Amino acid sequence: MTTAIINVSLKAGVLDSQGKAVHHALDSLHFKGVSDVRVGKQIVLKLDTDDKTAAMAEVEKMCEEILANTVIEDYKIELI
Amino acid sequence: MKVTILQFPGTNCEYDTQHAFEKLGATTEIVWHKAESLPADTNLLVVAGGFSYGDYLRSGAIAKFSPVMKAVTEYANKGGKVLGICNGFQVLTEAGLLPGALKRNDGLHFISKHHTLKVENSDNIFLEKLNNGDIVNIPIAHHDGNYFIDQDGLKELYANNQVLLTYSDKDGSIKNPNGSVDSIAGVCNKNKNVFGLMPHPERAMESILGSDDGVKMLEGFLAS
Numbered sequence: 001m002t003t004a005i006i007n008v009s010l011k012a013g014v015l016d017s018q019g020k021a022v023h024h025a026l027d028s029l030h031f032k033g034v035s036d037v038r039v040g041k042q043i044v045l046k047l048d049t050d051d052k053t054a055a056m057a058e059v060e061k062m063c064e065e066i067l068a069n070t071v072i073e074d075y076k077i078e079l080i
Numbered sequence: 081m082k083v084t085i086l087q088f089p090g091t092n093c094e095y096d097t098q099h100a101f102e103k104l105g106a107t108t109e110i111v112w113h114k115a116e117s118l119p120a121d122t123n124l125l126v127v128a129g130g131f132s133y134g135d136y137l138r139s140g141a142i143a144k145f146s147p148v149m150k151a152v153t154e155y156a157n158k159g160g161k162v163l164g165i166c167n168g169f170q171v172l173t174e175a176g177l178l179p180g181a182l183k184r185n186d187g188l189h190f191i192s193k194h195h196t197l198k199v200e201n202s203d204n205i206f207l208e209k210l211n212n213g214d215i216v217n218i219p220i221a222h223h224d225g226n227y228f229i230d231q232d233g234l235k236e237l238y239a240n241n242q243v244l245l246t247y248s249d250k251d252g253s254i255k256n257p258n259g260s261v262d263s264i265a266g267v268c269n270k271n272k273n274v275f276g277l278m279p280h281p282e283r284a285m286e287s288i289l290g291s292d293d294g295v296k297m298l299e300g301f302l303a304s
Contacts, residue, residue: 010183014183017183017185017186017187017188018188021188066137066141066145069138069141069174069181071173071180071229071230072181072183
């Protein structure tokens with residue numbers, strides 16, 4: 001069994017309106033010293049394989065084809 | 081003139097679209113997303129608005145893998161005319177038939193109201209009944225209507241006259257409701273046979289309901 005944790009977020013340079021709103025909220029709650037906020041989403045997959053190399057290749061393909069829209073989003077994959 | 085209208089689980093503008101095109105004299109057929117081919121006599125394919133697959137993952141992201149989309153891509157690549165309205169626009173960008181992507185509105189709110197649009201390029205079948213600079217009043221209803229394309233892509237859009245419509249005020253100055261790059265409301269592909277826009281021309285067919293400016297837009301397809 002392999003677990004893939006995928007974080008999808010808007011690319012650097014693409015305005016993240018949700019991040020901006022959260023930043024504003026943190027600021028109004030007096031949490032100071034936050035210079036930027038980015039909001040993304042996490043997708044967790046349970047995979048049947050133990051082969052991490054094969055799993056990584058497969059999950060990358062999933063990200064490119066559907067899990068992320070690479071026009072506006074980046075993804076990071078962690079396998080455990 | 082035969083207009084084929086796609087229906088996914090969650091599509092909710094297919095009957096408005098059907099009504100609009102039938103009012104203009106076209107025959108129509110609504111096709112369920114499980115179909116593997118399109119009616120052979122299709123002259124225009126419309127991907128109607130709504131919330132296909134509940135907008136899960138991203139708007140339009142799951143619809144692009146519906147069985148019918150293979151036929152849609154083939155139809156478009158052969159030069160067939162395709163129009164994506166609202167969620168249909170999102171589906172066409174996700175499917176790679178139109179450039180760019182639609183993000184969450186900058187204000188994070190769902191926006192539902194009439195909005196004036198400026199015609200940027202009418203040298204295409206969709207807007208040929210209008211002139212550059214014309215202002216039309218068309219309803220918008222979206223949460224993810226914030227059009228994004230990178231700078232290189234944007235340059236290419238301008239170079240090929242692919243920017244169709246922008247959000248404006250009634251005098252034609254920029255008025256941007258959702259944060260779209262350059263206030264863009266609608267674009268087409270390079271070959272000018274695939275069109276996408278967030279506003280709903282099919283909801284602007286009767287002046288008694290606020291506007292009939294949609295007639296001039298949709299009529300372009302019937303004339304060609």
